Amino acid sequence: MKKIILKTTYGAQWKVYILVLVTVCLTSCASRKRQExxxxVEVGFNATVVNEPYETKNSDLSTFNRYNLLHMLNIYDKDIDTIMMNFKNKNELIITYVxxxxxxxxxESAIFKGKFKKDGSFQIFLEKRRLQVPPVIPVLYNQVHIDKVMMSMTKDGNLLLExxxxxxxSVLIIGGGNTFKYSQKFKIID
Structure with missing residues (x-):
């Protein structure tokens, strides 16, 4: 019986390492599919919205709780029934509640800076942080924190927040974390 010995050269090993590294870096992405x-949402949007959602859809039913509109915008410990929303200009959403x-x-009022996307939604980044070492290709260390809300209107005239x-x-190639998406619909009173 013959033994088969595989010989690899020093250069071939590095090609494999680089291929694995590039594959790991390029396969972690997320996209948003526009709801049908x-x-x-227009810049002149001005409405009073009920704070509690009437419909909820999410990506992980086991760990999800229904959040009211203020919680989705990181405003907590408020017992509010309705919220007034309007755009000051194309980059600022103002919410007011009593x-x-x-x-x-x-x-009280809060101003959220954001921008209109091509699909017609208004996007607000509540948190967006990324730390990578080295900066271009995060080989040694990578940390990502993103919390964003996309606001659009439903065809029946209510508010949709996603x-x-x-x-x-990650440290080297060992990584972990969590990602989830959910959307909620809120009734517009006027």
Whole structure:
């Protein structure tokens, strides 16, 4: 019986390592598929929206809780029924709500910077951080934190918010993290 001995040269080993590295770097991506029942949000959008969703769709049903509109925008500990939303200009969304603390009514506002996308949605990055070592090809260390919300209108005249959340990192080729997407529809009162 003959033994087969595979000989590799020093240069061939590096080609394999580079091929594996490029494959790992290029295969981690995400895309957003436009929902069929949406229409464009216009700059003149001005509406009062119910804070609780009437429909929820998500990518991971086992760990998902329904969030109200303020929670999707990272505003917590508020017991609010309705929210007024309008665009100050093409890059700023203003939300205003009245918080009732006993007999006191306190009006609060928040401004979210974002931009309109080609598909007609308004995109807000609540958090967007990326740390890579070295900067171009993250071979040694990589950390990504993304929390974004896309706002569009449904064909029946209600508000659709889609949230994309990503937390991941890697050291050398060992990595981990989580990513999830969910969307919720909110009734527009006027």
């Amino acid at each position: 029942d949406t229409v464009k 918080e009732e603390i006993g007999s006191i009514h306190k009006t 949230n994309y959340y990503k937390r991941e990192g």
